[in-house]
Every structure is written in structure tokens, then in C-alpha cells.
Amino acid sequence: MSVVQERLETPGPLAGIRVVEMGQLIAGPFCGQLLGDMGAEVIKIEPPARPGPDGKKVGGGDPMRVWGRGDYPLWWEVVARNKKAVSADLRVAEGQALARKLIATADILIENFRPGTLEKWGMSPEALHAVNPGLIIVRVSGYGQSGPYSDRAGFGGIGEAMGGWRAINGDPDRPASRMGVSIGDSLAATYGCMGALAALRHRDRTGEGQVVDSALYEAVLQVMESLVPEYVASGYVRERSGSVLPGIAPSNVYPCSDGEYLIGANQDTVFGRLCTAMGRPELAKDPRYIDHINRGKRQVELDDLISEWTKTLTVAELEALMIEHGVPAGKLYRPQDMIDDPHFQAREALIDVPHPRWGQVKMQNTFPKFSKTPGSVRRSAPATVGQDNESVYREALGLSDAELADLESRGII
Structure with a gap:
């Protein structure tokens, strides 16, 4: 099936929307997962693998490919589902040019690099909008794209601390704790996705694209309920309260x-x-x-x-x-409870996704549920870096066999 045909036939409310994902690790990729679950065609750009001492290609790709427990890096299978994988060396001019060509065909771009990185690569919002005025650019970062901290390195835990989450999480007689999941990254990604959907609505009316600026600390701050108003109004400072919400009983x-x-x-x-x-x-x-x-x-x-x-x-x-x-x-x-539970089964909250390496991977389904245009897991996570180079670059950008072979031989893809 061609790229164009798939865009037209993919189910879900975002069928026909093309997303280019340039982020790594969690915040950017989880945003891409959410959009892909709702039917968007998501094309993920990763650094190419490089020849090792024995001539075999090593490294490259999103670090999430190897994240997991022991010999089972299964996090990738969830966060990269419904995505196509292409490779491009964004550190060199030819790789950047290739990415710009792909972005010119997209509806949404996702990136979670340190602010200023896109600009350094010649992909500032102004430059991208000059070629693709309707492009929606989702930028996920620790502190946002402006302000005195914007150029600092940031990650989920820092956002959780600055947004107020870490200070009140845990038992009162122990140091601040964290959740067992990367909640700061996931929240920022979710707000980035929500912003992209709202920006699509604006584009439907005006034809204009825009930048969606999702900061980790602000995403956490948004769910902190009345923490700040309580302090301003009465001087009350929420503290760690263990397993309870103070004053909410039983x-x-x-x-x-x-x-x-x-x-x-x-x-x-x-x-x-x-x-x-x-x-x-x-x-x-x-x-x-x-x-x-x-x-x-x-x-x-x-x-x-x-x-x-x-x-x-x-x-x-x-x-x-x-x-x-x-x-x-x-x-x-616990996981076995979820697998055995009749409610999980009736609502298909867990599904089995075929995979060439793992056989089948049991994972959470797509949420929320849509009555008319349900989302779905249409393809497993890309097994190799650059797995879809040929189909995407050939059919979306019109590159020839000779051009593809040349780019690969020089390590650009």
C-alpha cells in the first residue's frame, strides 16, 4: 500500500493527518503515540545506525528502543506503535535538508529537543512556515521556549519538582518521592497532543499553522489543583501526606x-x-x-x-x-489482575499486537474510545532503525533508488 493510500484508508478521527516526529525518549514520542493511536500517519525520524568494528551497523535510533527490564525492552513497543521509522543524520546539512522536505509534507511536527536546536538546524518555525504555512509545530521542553530558564537542560523529574509534584509526594517523615511512571513527560506529551488537536481546529477555520509550546513544569503545574491559590489566600502550604489527601476522609x-x-x-x-x-x-x-x-x-x-x-x-x-x-x-x-479481569476483557482495554521479534505483545489499547471513528493499533513498533526509508522517502519525497543508495552509503540515512 502506498503512503498516500494508507493516509486515506487509515481508520480513526485523525485519518489523513501526517505527523513527523523528531523527538526522543518519552515526552515527544508519547505525543506521537497518542496522535498515531487516533489514526494519524506518524513518521519518526531517528539517527541512523553506524558501521561497527565488524562491519555490522550498531547504535542509532531512539534510546527508547533499548529501555525496559533486562532482556525485554518492551517500552518501545508501546510508545512507537503505529509509527513508521526513517533515519536521517540531523547533524549534517543533507540530513537536515531531507527532514525539511519531509516536514513540508506534514500537518504536524513534534520535537522535544533542547530549545534552539531546531533553529540551529535551519528549521525555525518561521523557516518551516515559509514553506508549509499550515504546519502545527509541537515543541515539548523542560521549561518552554521562552523565559530565563528556557535554554536549560530539562527532563521529566525536573518538571515534576518545579511544578510542585515532588514536594508533596511521599510520606511526611521521608524524603520526597516519585511516581513509578514518568508522569511529567507523559503529562507534557498529553498537553502537546491536546494543543495540536486545538491547533488543527484553528487551521480548519483559517488555514494557519502555529507553535504549540508545552513545558514539562507547566504541564505538572496544571494538575496541581488549588496548591497555589491556597497558599496565596491563607498561607497554607501542602506537605507530603503519604497515602491520603489531607481533609478528604475516608x-x-x-x-x-x-x-x-x-x-x-x-x-x-x-x-x-x-x-x-x-x-x-x-x-x-x-x-x-x-x-x-x-x-x-x-x-x-x-x-x-x-x-x-x-x-x-x-x-x-x-x-x-x-x-x-x-x-x-x-x-x-497488578498486571495479572488486569489480564484476568472481565471488565478489561469486555472493553478490550488490553490487546495483543503481533510483532516479528516478540510474536505477540500484550499492551494497553488506544484511549479514549470513539463511537464513530475508533482509534486502533494498526502496526507494531518499527523493528529496525530506518525500516521505512524506502517507502517513505521514495513515495512521499520521490527519491530514486540511486539517491537512496547514495544517502545510505554516506551515512546520511
Whole structure:
């Protein structure tokens, strides 16, 4: 199938949209994954592999290709799904020229290099828009494209710290903690994707492209709720609070005889239903726990009271009671729980993606779900650097066999 045919026939709400992804690691590539999941044709540009001592090509490509646990670098299979891989040495003029030609055919460009890098390569927004006025340029960086910190090196953890996340995450008697996933990168990528979609809407009306500037620290700041207003209004500084949100009670993970279980019953009516399930309906009318404010003041004692009850039950027994009484609750899922769960299965939250190396890779499906134009995983992650050089460069840019062979022989692709 030709590049043009695939663009027309690809399912999903972004069918017909071409994305060129020049980023590496997480923030840029996750943005590309999201757009690809929604049907966009994503062409990823990677550094070419180079001949090693034995003549075989080594290195090159996005470092994500080798990220994972031990002998299983499977993160790449998720973040690079639905993408085509071409190679170009962006450190040299010919590689830069090749990238510019490809970008001239694109609707969206994603990059997460240090600010100023694109400009150094002759790909400033002004230069790119002169050739492709409708181009949407998503720029993901640590501190944004302007401001006194813009030229600093940045990555997800720094954005989480500056945005306020790290200071309040973890137990109060221990150093600040981090999440077990790269949340700062993923948030910045998600805001970059959201910005690209909004920019497409603007382009539909005006024909104009624009720059979407997504900073890691600002993406984190956006989800910090009322952290800053609370401080300005009252001087209150949120601190690390472990597994709870201060003043939101009961809402915690509680011990069972065979595991742990999460209950969120901080709303008045829901707390009443929890008390009934506990066999202690009088607690809902107790002045100490009668409303949100009072429960918040006695969060620790209320959690202790509930824990004494949950310890007498298995996870399955507690879950049955929570379902019976309509209390929002749930067990803490591990991978096998997700695989076995009938709700995951019914909604196809996990899918098996065929892969030439791994056979099949089980991974999360595309989200959100669309009723008319569903997204999909249409192709596995590129197995090799430059895997799609021939099809993309030949069909999208019209390069001949001789030109491709010349570029490859000189290490440009």
C-alpha cells in the first residue's frame, strides 16, 4: 500500500493527518503515540545506525528502543506503535535538508529537543512556515521556549519538582518521592497532543499553522489543583501526606486479611452507605463524622476505625459489600489482575499486537474510545532503525533508488 493510500484508508478521527516526529525518549514520542493511536500517519525520524568494528551497523535510533527490564525492552513497543521509522543524520546539512522536505509534507511536527536546536538546524518555525504555512509545530521542553530558564537542560523529574509534584509526594517523615511512571513527560506529551488537536481546529477555520509550546513544569503545574491559590489566600502550604489527601476522609487504602483495598467514601451520602455496610449506621450521624469538614479533621482516627473492620474481611468479601452498598471502591490491580479481569476483557482495554521479534505483545489499547471513528493499533513498533526509508522517502519525497543508495552509503540515512 502506498503512503498516500494508507493516509486515506487509515481508520480513526485523525485519518489523513501526517505527523513527523523528531523527538526522543518519552515526552515527544508519547505525543506521537497518542496522535498515531487516533489514526494519524506518524513518521519518526531517528539517527541512523553506524558501521561497527565488524562491519555490522550498531547504535542509532531512539534510546527508547533499548529501555525496559533486562532482556525485554518492551517500552518501545508501546510508545512507537503505529509509527513508521526513517533515519536521517540531523547533524549534517543533507540530513537536515531531507527532514525539511519531509516536514513540508506534514500537518504536524513534534520535537522535544533542547530549545534552539531546531533553529540551529535551519528549521525555525518561521523557516518551516515559509514553506508549509499550515504546519502545527509541537515543541515539548523542560521549561518552554521562552523565559530565563528556557535554554536549560530539562527532563521529566525536573518538571515534576518545579511544578510542585515532588514536594508533596511521599510520606511526611521521608524524603520526597516519585511516581513509578514518568508522569511529567507523559503529562507534557498529553498537553502537546491536546494543543495540536486545538491547533488543527484553528487551521480548519483559517488555514494557519502555529507553535504549540508545552513545558514539562507547566504541564505538572496544571494538575496541581488549588496548591497555589491556597497558599496565596491563607498561607497554607501542602506537605507530603503519604497515602491520603489531607481533609478528604475516608479515602484510603485499607488492610484486609489477605491484601489491600481502596475505598473512597468521603461524600456524605456515600459515607452513610459505608457505615451501613460496616454494620454501624450510627456513625453517619455521629457529630464527629457527620460531614466532610468534621471527617477531615478526624481523618486518622476514622481511617483507624475503618481499618479495624476491614482487617476482619478478605478482599473478595469487602468488595462484595462495597458493590452491594454502592460504595466506590476497588482492589489494587497488578498486571495479572488486569489480564484476568472481565471488565478489561469486555472493553478490550488490553490487546495483543503481533510483532516479528516478540510474536505477540500484550499492551494497553488506544484511549479514549470513539463511537464513530475508533482509534486502533494498526502496526507494531518499527523493528529496525530506518525500516521505512524506502517507502517513505521514495513515495512521499520521490527519491530514486540511486539517491537512496547514495544517502545510505554516506551515512546520511
